[in-house]
Amino acid sequence: MTATPAPLRLALLAGGGLAAALVIGLMVGPASLGPGEVLAEVADRMPFVSLDSGLSEREASILWDIRAPRVVLGMLVGAALAGSGAAYQGVFRNPLADPYLLGVAAGAGLGATIVIVFAGPGSVLVPLAAFVGAIAAVVATYGLGAAAGGRRTGLTLILAGVAMASFLTALQTFVQQQNTDVIREVYSWILGRLGTAGWGEVRLMLPYAAVSFVALVLHRRLLDVLAVGEEEAGTLGVRPALVRGVVVVAASLAAAAAVAVAGLIGFVGIIVPHTVRLLAGPSYRRIVPLSLVAGAAFLVLADVAARSVLSPAEIPIGVVTAFVGGPFFLLVLRTARKGLA
Amino acid sequence: MRRFASLVLVVALVAVACGDDDTAVTTVPATTDTTTASSAFPVTVNGVTIPERPERIVSASGAHTEILFAIGAGDQVVATDTFSDFPAEALETGKFDGFNISVEAVASLDPDLVILFFDPGDVVAGLDELGIPTLLFGPPTTLENAFDQWLALGAATGNVAGAEQSVRAADEEIAEITAGLPIPSSPLTYYYELDPSGFSVTSDSFVGSLLGMLGLESIADSTDTAFPQLSTEFIVESDPDWIVLADTVCCDANAATLAERPGWDQMSAVAEGRVVELDDSVASRWGPRIVDLVGDVAETVYGPNG
Numbered sequence: 001m002t003a004t005p006a007p008l009r010l011a012l013l014a015g016g017g018l019a020a021a022l023v024i025g026l027m028v029g030p031a032s033l034g035p036g037e038v039l040a041e042v043a044d045r046m047p048f049v050s051l052d053s054g055l056s057e058r059e060a061s062i063l064w065d066i067r068a069p070r071v072v073l074g075m076l077v078g079a080a081l082a083g084s085g086a087a088y089q090g091v092f093r094n095p096l097a098d099p100y101l102l103g104v105a106a107g108a109g110l111g112a113t114i115v116i117v118f119a120g121p122g123s124v125l126v127p128l129a130a131f132v133g134a135i136a137a138v139v140a141t142y143g144l145g146a147a148a149g150g151r152r153t154g155l156t157l158i159l160a161g162v163a164m165a166s167f168l169t170a171l172q173t174f175v176q177q178q179n180t181d182v183i184r185e186v187y188s189w190i191l192g193r194l195g196t197a198g199w200g201e202v203r204l205m206l207p208y209a210a211v212s213f214v215a216l217v218l219h220r221r222l223l224d225v226l227a228v229g230e231e232e233a234g235t236l237g238v239r240p241a242l243v244r245g246v247v248v249v250a251a252s253l254a255a256a257a258a259v260a261v262a263g264l265i266g267f268v269g270i271i272v273p274h275t276v277r278l279l280a281g282p283s284y285r286r287i288v289p290l291s292l293v294a295g296a297a298f299l300v301l302a303d304v305a306a307r308s309v310l311s312p313a314e315i316p317i318g319v320v321t322a323f324v325g326g327p328f329f330l331l332v333l334r335t336a337r338k339g340l341a
Numbered sequence: 342m343r344r345f346a347s348l349v350l351v352v353a354l355v356a357v358a359c360g361d362d363d364t365a366v367t368t369v370p371a372t373t374d375t376t377t378a379s380s381a382f383p384v385t386v387n388g389v390t391i392p393e394r395p396e397r398i399v400s401a402s403g404a405h406t407e408i409l410f411a412i413g414a415g416d417q418v419v420a421t422d423t424f425s426d427f428p429a430e431a432l433e434t435g436k437f438d439g440f441n442i443s444v445e446a447v448a449s450l451d452p453d454l455v456i457l458f459f460d461p462g463d464v465v466a467g468l469d470e471l472g473i474p475t476l477l478f479g480p481p482t483t484l485e486n487a488f489d490q491w492l493a494l495g496a497a498t499g500n501v502a503g504a505e506q507s508v509r510a511a512d513e514e515i516a517e518i519t520a521g522l523p524i525p526s527s528p529l530t531y532y533y534e535l536d537p538s539g540f541s542v543t544s545d546s547f548v549g550s551l552l553g554m555l556g557l558e559s560i561a562d563s564t565d566t567a568f569p570q571l572s573t574e575f576i577v578e579s580d581p582d583w584i585v586l587a588d589t590v591c592c593d594a595n596a597a598t599l600a601e602r603p604g605w606d607q608m609s610a611v612a613e614g615r616v617v618e619l620d621d622s623v624a625s626r627w628g629p630r631i632v633d634l635v636g637d638v639a640e641t642v643y644g645p646n647g
Binding site: 057058066069193311312316 | 424538561565566569572577578580591592603
């Protein structure tokens with residue numbers, strides 16, 4: 001294997017990986033649906049195909065109303081986290097940048113907590129409030145960065161994000177402590193709800209994911225230009241502040257939508273882009289689209305593990321992403337180093 | 342200091358565990374390992390010596406607040422945590438943050454006995470250093486285990502007779518409810534919901550043991566933990582005979598909202614309304630209201646004359 005494989009091969013590999021992950025995602029789970037029956041049931045839904053899968057009405061409902069939306073949402077959330085992680089790392093030229101860097105998680109947490117406290121339990125407004133809170137946090141971070149430094153360089157934005165996240169987390173903790181009766185629902189929200197998601201969550205997330213993914217892919221070349229440095233980028237006719245603004249908005253939109261429907265899932269936004277970088281080289285022209293696809297496949301598979309390893313009990317998805325992702329990343333790091341040597 | 346704290350904890354846990362093993366319900370009132378039958382002080386309960394009858398009790402546990410008021414120690418309680426909302430008298434005591442229990446806040450109430458159900462970190466050790474007797478009673482796993490805690494509280498507060506009477510009454514009422522129930526030969530299965538993300542209980546948990554007395558068996562029993570988070574598709578596929586909700590207050594779970602969850606309408610318990618809606622706090626405590634819990638479930642499952 002060469003150090004930087006041909007783009008076509010990489011694209012095929014990533015696409016094939018995602019397709020395989022989706023099939024595995026549909027076939028594997030605690031409910032004992034036969035793999036053959038699942039395939040027949042899926043084929044039956046294809047145009048011009050009519051098959052009797054042999055699944056009962058309840059089994060078909062488990063497949064289409066419970067398992068399938070979970071797989072699709074895992075795909076969208078994984079792509080959003082990995083894609084926005086890659087974008088943040090490029091735009092801030094900081095390898096530790098992750099989707100929660102500018103306060104998205106803390107803002108979403110505060111928004112969700114406030115709605116749970118004031119609108120009562122089980123409110124349908126919770127994902128919306130989380131989304132609004134996440135976007136508001138990024139806007140505030142941007143404003144704070146401007147107030148602090150005049151020019152919004154990457155570094156002032158990162159520092160503003162850290163300050164904003166601490167401040168919002170403090171507010172969220174305070175509101176929650178004043179209303180201890182809602183702690184259970186707040187925590188169950190923060191820990192993530194991929195496992196109880198339905199098509200409703202998919203519909204909530206899809207428009208934001210689509211807009212943001214397109215924007216990120218269209219700007220991937222400009223991230224390469226930014227990588228040479230802000231002043232150099234300026235001499236090449238690129239306006240660094242504008243590019244950064246567009247990319248940060250797109251990435252934050254994706255991260256906010258992901259947090260709003262699935263809670264906090266760590267590690268994906270760091271591990272996937274870096275793994276892609278090690279395999280495909282340093283150009284964001286490849287890193288951004290491949291991170292979107294690889295992130296989708298990774299989270300779908302991580303979620304298969306989350307619901308299967310201790311079946312019928314669940315493992316929190318964040319535990320799986322860290323437990324599997326960490327060692328896997330080290331392995332890739334090791335292999336890539338050897339390949340380059 | 343830390344080591345001493347762990348030692349106290351271990352002693353307390355061992356004491357609770359032993360009480361569970363060697364005391365049957367019916368013999369408990371006569372002898373307990375915690376005290377003599379009289380309310381003579383000083384008394385040693387679970388390794389903690391209480392020099393005289395406490396008059397300034399602080400309870401940081403909703404379950405134990407209910408027990409204290411039931412056994413006649415209510416007048417001795419000066420403060421309870423924010424989670425202690427029953428009986429109504431508990432709301433009139435002093436209040437402190439039950440989520441972040443601070444040694445300083447508790448000590449400033451000048452207590453002569455503190456009751457905890459978990460130690461968020463060195464609270465027992467801190468109170469011990471200040472010479473304040475502190476009893477830590479973890480969640481029980483069986484009815485006998487719970488009754489032991491009632492009796493231990495009776496001994497510790499000088500209400501031995503009250504505690505014995507509460508235990509006897511609860512024991513008799515539960516026996517009355519369970520006697521003559523038309524329990525089927527193969528157990529009815531249930532899904533017990535602690536929160537909407539699927540956290541449940543096995544038959545080995547405390548509430549599971551109560552439901553077991555009613556001939557009910559949890560669908561979560563194949564898992565290794567007492568409080569597993571079950572996959573939604575497993576819950577739906579299991580199609581339990583009954584669904585028991587312990588998240589009606591916190592999370593607005595009820596028969597109607599269950600039917601709206603994706604795929605849940607395929608469960609016969611949802612379609613046919615075999616849903617028991619419990620009050621969250623009644624379901625999570627092991628005070629005198631366990632009688633109501635057992636009674637409510639029995640009546641819903643087997644009918645009022647069951």
